[in-house]
Amino acid sequence: MSTPLTPIPNISKPVYKRIVIVGGGFAGLKLAQKLSHTGYQVVLLDKNNYHMFQPLLYQVATAALPPDAVSFPLRRAFHKTPNVIFRMAVVQQIKKEENLLLTNLGTLSYDYLILSQGASTNYFGNANVHKFSAPMKSTSEALYIRNKIISNYERAVNIADPEERKPIMNVVIVGGGATGVELAGSIAELRNKVLPKDYPQLSFQNMRVILIEAGPCLLAGLKEKSRDKALEYLQKLGVEVMLHTMVTDYDGFTVQLKDKPSIKTVTLLWAAGIKANTLEGITEDQKAPNGRLLVNEFNQLKGSENIFVVGDQCVLIDEKYPKGHPQVAQVAIQQASNLANNLKYELKGKPWKPFKYRDLGSMATVGKSMAVVDLPFVSFRGFFAWFVWLFVHLMAILGVRNKLEILLTWAWKYLSFDPSLRLLIRPRYVKEFKRKWMTEEPDYEI
Amino acid sequence: MSTPLTPIPNISKPVYKRIVIVGGGFAGLKLAQKLSHTGYQVVLLDKNNYHMFQPLLYQVATAALPPDAVSFPLRRAFHKTPNVIFRMAVVQQIKKEENLLLTNLGTLSYDYLILSQGASTNYFGNANVHKFSAPMKSTSEALYIRNKIISNYERAVNIADPEERKPIMNVVIVGGGATGVELAGSIAELRNKVLPKDYPQLSFQNMRVILIEAGPCLLAGLKEKSRDKALEYLQKLGVEVMLHTMVTDYDGFTVQLKDKPSIKTVTLLWAAGIKANTLEGITEDQKAPNGRLLVNEFNQLKGSENIFVVGDQCVLIDEKYPKGHPQVAQVAIQQASNLANNLKYELKGKPWKPFKYRDLGSMATVGKSMAVVDLPFVSFRGFFAWFVWLFVHLMAILGVRNKLEILLTWAWKYLSFDPSLRLLIRPRYVKEFKRKWMTEEPDYEI
Known part of the structure; x- marks a missing residue:
């Protein structure tokens, strides 16, 4: 498709350059938020119209939380930031030489391109x-x-x-x-x-x-x-x-x-397992053997001046992490934050800072009152760890309404141990007309 | 299919007769609830595993409520009532002579059959x-x-x-x-x-x-x-x-x-418009010209001794309602209640009571702070009517968790006027494997 995608520049401030961010996960959302109210025009693209809080997705799968509790409309995050434009689009190809991105909606030129497309399920070829x-x-x-x-x-x-x-x-x-x-x-x-x-x-x-x-x-x-x-x-x-x-x-x-x-x-x-997503236009020498895209300490894609990759999709090798950082939300958020700061330094003519990962710890929950928490200097397990897990996840999720809904649902579940979400809501297929939710689905895979 | 559907009689009380209820809407649910803890074995069938609160469905369609807020798992309503058995089944045919119901899961015999299948959309042949x-x-x-x-x-x-x-x-x-x-x-x-x-x-x-x-x-x-x-x-x-x-x-x-x-x-x-649902085995002389099934003052299907029809699916003609009652939730609930009482009288050898409709009034809401309420002796409009509308609907919906969730969502919407549910969550179609939510969907239409 050659029709250009025109992000109507409904912006008051003068625009210096256009940053295109692909993917509205933890990294992409953080970048777009930190780059709002700057001199850049930011175009955020995602195949969905919502940000999804992956750490609680297993609760949707097990009928403990409704899907809307872990999803947040991306447009809602940018109501008051006119320099950030969201489009629901499927990205198809990068044309590096022309600084052009091909999407199902049309082509889009960029000054800086940031890939934060995350990773997908790895079946290891089976x-x-x-x-x-x-x-x-x-x-x-x-x-x-x-x-x-x-x-x-x-x-x-x-x-x-x-x-x-x-x-x-x-x-x-x-x-x-x-x-x-x-x-x-x-x-x-x-x-x-x-x-x-x-x-x-x-x-x-x-x-x-x-x-x-x-x-x-x-x-x-x-x-x-x-x-x-x-x-x-x-x-x-x-x-x-x-x-x-x-x-x-x-x-x-x-x-x-x-x-x-x-x-x-x-x-x-x-x-x-997961494998890093990729995109047509990325060459084999820009990938590590495991498929993650190679970046330097500024998250700059190998061999590219103005393309960056953050989060699960990239691999950044340094002394402390010779195999790259773990593919977790914290790394994505910190890389996004560092890159956003660097792009802001760029506007002021200040030097860029390399990425340094601060390991804030890990945690996992197994069931009611049972969790394990490893912080840098302390590690604990049991009811208190479970409480910390609940608190951290509740604070991390976007949106006051989502927080309240999750708090209510968790409290209810804790008191009654009877989640009310065992609903089989499926699209119905009308044989005669083949009407279904998928009708207008763009033609792409999960 | 000729395998019999066997509702395992996990029941302590002696069972006299089996009542099969088709449809877990307002009428079917009310019947099953009122017939719990009686000497009957009650088998409730529905094509979904949840009861749906239709009066608030338009709020799901307009992103104001999540689908789980207006849906309630039917099995959950019968945790403590061992004489009520729920099955998710699609009913295919009645064999009146043999007192047999054909379903996609197998055949089921009944002593009393109650149809509460409601109505579907009427396109008037277009x-x-x-x-x-x-x-x-x-x-x-x-x-x-x-x-x-x-x-x-x-x-x-x-x-x-x-x-x-x-x-x-x-x-x-x-x-x-x-x-x-x-x-x-x-x-x-x-x-x-x-x-x-x-x-x-x-x-x-x-x-x-x-x-x-x-x-x-x-x-x-x-x-x-x-x-x-x-x-x-x-x-x-x-x-x-x-x-x-x-x-x-x-x-x-x-x-x-x-x-x-x-x-x-x-x-x-x-x-x-809507048209009453019907079922193979119902004959043309049992239907009114508009398709509603003809019943007498005991909701007994015309020409049948032990088949009953309640709610939107039936038409009961009496002096006050020569064209039948309106197809609204109140009629369905009251008919179900009257029939359940009659079936309980039957156990005690007491005479049955005919159905009398008590019109409790109607209401509709148009938008924030705007509603109209007609009660039998008083009628009002505006903010107070809107408040009454909210209260009545909140009280009518099944389940404390659903009530709380709806209250929270409404309060949030009222304060912020920004429902968070503008999510495009659709099943994804994996071309290669055609995996989708519908995979195991029984083969029937909406």
């Missing part, structure tokens, strides 16, 4: 796993999991033979990172406390919740004591944790494991 | 309107409207020519009943207060909100003074109300009107 497992990187994928799990029990309740029910009731989660651990804990809690009330006819002792990890431990980024405690919490909830275990194949019914007996389940949740 | 307009009778249809409206403005913002933008920005609503009036008021408020902040590049003076009604007045069931006031409120919000106006055709772009100039819009919301 086509069957890709086909039959359920990933959890987007709101619609989380809702798919919610609907899938609820459908399973609606199905199981009509099956007379308990043996035949088991594969429909079992849930297998692959990946022992924070997402896998939090999903497993949350699903075990559903099994222990909620589902037996909804389905008194089913015996939930027959439902297995299995967490599979290829490596030797869960939560590899955390301290050993925290890792052990997380494992203990999961086992307390009745999660079967299988370490040193590799998934080799899955056909929608049976999970094949390397050197171990297979497991029967219709529900395989895949949280085993 | 295939084009059916094809291109958006109805609003289910949660997924309301979400379709929300997504459609938001997509329109994301589209419009990329169109340079204001003339070309107009059909994308206009919204036409057909039907001057409560649904049409509430939708029109709500969309006009979005246009006046919310959308201009999200899309500063668009001039919303160019967006028309048009409400079309074939008859001579809006809200035909209300008193004249209330009807006039509602019209005045809508006009104050900038809704163009067209009375005595018939839609004759629609091709997705142009609404054709009888004897009037056509209107260009890509968004036609259809709230012009």
Whole structure:
């Protein structure tokens, strides 16, 4: 498409240069916010019209939070910042020589281009796993999991033979990172406390919740004591944790494991890894072997003057992090912040500062009153850690209404242990006319 | 399918007879609740796993409430009532002679069958309107409207020519009943207060909100003074109300009107009428000419001993209502209540009581601080009516959590006038694998 995308410059201040940001995740949003009320024209592009708070996405998948609680309309964040323009667009290609970006809406020229497109699910080349497992990187994928799990029990309740029910009731989660651990804990809690009330006819002792990890431990980024405690919490909830275990194949019914007996389940949740997103126009020499885009200490893309990459999508190698920084929200936010400052220094003719990561710590929650928190100088576990986890996540999420909604929902869940979100809301397909939510969906993949 | 559906009788009391209720709307839910803890086995069937509070559905369509706020999991309502069994099932046919119901899950025998399947959108035989307009009778249809409206403005913002933008920005609503009036008021408020902040590049003076009604007045069931006031409120919000106006055709772009100039819009919301649902096995002589199923004063289906129909699906003709009762929630609830009482009298050998409708009044809201309320002996309008409307709806909705969530959302909207729900959350279609939310959807229409 060659029609130019015209971000109507409805701006009072004089515009020096145009910065185009691709992706409204933690990094992209932070950049656009810090660059508002500056002399730049900032164009933020995202394929969705909302920012999504990924750390709580597993609660959407397990019917504990509604999708709107973890999503925030991007346009709403820029009501009072006329130099920031948002467009819902799918980015297709960079033409580096012409400083031009091709999107499904038209072409857009840039002075500075910042890529913050994050990462997607990595199936490590296993086509069957890709086909039959359920990933959890987007709101619609989380809702798919919610609907899938609820459908399973609606199905199981009509099956007379308990043996035949088991594969429909079992849930297998692959990946022992924070997402896998939090999903497993949350699903075990559903099994222990909620589902037996909804389905008194089913015996939930027959439902297995299995967490599979290829490596030797869960939560590899955390301290050993925290890792052990997380494992203990999961086992307390009745999660079967299988370490040193590799998934080799899955056909929608049976999970094949390397050197171990297979497991029967219709529900395989895949949280085993991510791979950096990329874009046509990025050359192979600009990528690390694992696919992350190579940047220098200013987050400048290798071999490019005016293209930057931040967050999960890039890899910045320094002395302290010879393999690059961990792909977590904190790194994305700090890189975005540093880059925004540098772009502001540029306007004042001041020198740029290199990126330095300040590790603020990590945390994960396993279930009610059970969490592990590693801060730089202190580390703790249990009820207080859980409370800190709740507080930190509540403060981090955007928007007062979202905070209030989540606080209310959590308080309700804590008091009643009965989340009210076990709803199977699906688009209906009218055969005759094929009317559906997807009708006007741009033609791209997840 | 001939496998029997076996509602495992996990019941302590002796079971005398089985009552099957089809549909978990206002009537079906009321019946199941009133028949819990009785000697009957009650099987409640619905195609969804939730009860939906239809009076607030227009707020889902206009991004003012999230879908989970107006939906309540049906299983949750029957945690402590072992004689009530819920199944998510699509009912296909009645075999009256054998007292058998055919469903997508198998066959089910009944002693008493109660139909409370409600009504669906009536396009009055206009295939084009059916094809291109958006109805609003289910949660997924309301979400379709929300997504459609938001997509329109994301589209419009990329169109340079204001003339070309107009059909994308206009919204036409057909039907001057409560649904049409509430939708029109709500969309006009979005246009006046919310959308201009999200899309500063668009001039919303160019967006028309048009409400079309074939008859001579809006809200035909209300008193004249209330009807006039509602019209005045809508006009104050900038809704163009067209009375005595018939839609004759629609091709997705142009609404054709009888004897009037056509209107260009890509968004036609259809709230012009409903038709009673029916079921294979119901004979033509059991239906009124308008399709509603004929029942006597005990809601007994014409020509059937043990089949009952309640709510929107039936028509009960008595002296005071020679054309039948209005198809509103109050009638459904009162009929359900009367029938449940009669079925309880049956157990005690007491005589049945005929249904008598107590009109508790009607109300409708047009926008912030603007509503009309007609009670049997008093009628009022304005801020107090709006407050009464809020209170009545808040009290009527099922579940403390839903009440709290709605209260919070309304309070937030009132204070900020900025609903946070302008989210385009749509299932993504992975071309390669065709994975989507619909995968396991039973094969039926809306």
